[in-house]
Amino acid sequence: MREIVLSLAEIGCAGELAEIAASSDFCAKWSGADFESEIDNKFARIYTALCGMETVGFAAFRFCGEEAELTNFAVKARYRRRGVGGMLLAKCIESASAEGVKRLTLEVNAANCAAIALYEKFKFNTVNVRKKFYNNSQDAFLMLREI
Numbered sequence: 001m002r003e004i005v006l007s008l009a010e011i012g013c014a015g016e017l018a019e020i021a022a023s024s025d026f027c028a029k030w031s032g033a034d035f036e037s038e039i040d041n042k043f044a045r046i047y048t049a050l051c052g053m054e055t056v057g058f059a060a061f062r063f064c065g066e067e068a069e070l071t072n073f074a075v076k077a078r079y080r081r082r083g084v085g086g087m088l089l090a091k092c093i094e095s096a097s098a099e100g101v102k103r104l105t106l107e108v109n110a111a112n113c114a115a116i117a118l119y120e121k122f123k124f125n126t127v128n129v130r131k132k133f134y135n136n137s138q139d140a141f142l143m144l145r146e147i
């Protein structure tokens with residue numbers, strides 16, 4: 001795999017990000033317009049992972065004071081298990097910290113073993129369980145990491 005380069009998302013890549021979201025289980029199905037508005041939001045950051053000219057993943061968070069929430073996150077299926085998700089998550093933690101954030105939270109489907117394993121590797125702890133949160137059937141874990 002070529003070198004992965006992380007950068008802040010620009011409006012022009014919103015459509016590509018929406019395609020990655022549409023083709024990934026478990027992430028939020030933001031449209032191109034949703035990505036554009038998030039890229040424009042001064043209290044939000046979206047980082048993209050590029051492999052050559054190809055966008056292969058993204059991670060988004062919103063922040064307010066000392067709190068931030070990871071709002072959307074996906075890596076293209078054929079680029080998974082190569083460290084890209086970890087790089088994106090580390091970048092979000094570093095960037096949130098630079099904004100003065102002290103606590104990063106996220107919500108994850110309890111059936112999403114891959115993401116939960118990644119979050120636990122990054123020292124997120126489950127602090128709450130929202131029963132039947134998704135489609136009135138699957139539970140959500142609320143996870144938190146002190147930065």
Ligand SMILES: CC(C)(COP(=O)(O)OP(=O)(O)OC[C@H]1O[C@@H](n2cnc3c(N)ncnc32)[C@H](O)[C@@H]1OP(=O)(O)O)[C@@H](O)C(=O)NCCC(=O)NCCS
Binds near residue numbers: 073
């Ligand atoms: C979650 C996701 C972003 C992880 O991206 P990734 O690039 O595969 O992650 P990495 O390669 O950096 O994995 C880092 C670590 O996470 C854990 N992990 C990742 N995928 C895993 C899997 N399928 N099974 C078990 N552990 C896994 C491992 O500890 C892994 O380290 P290792 O490869 O050295 O064992 C990716 O699986 C994805 O896009 N899933 C669909 C969308 C999604 O679930 N988003 C999160 C919504 S809350």
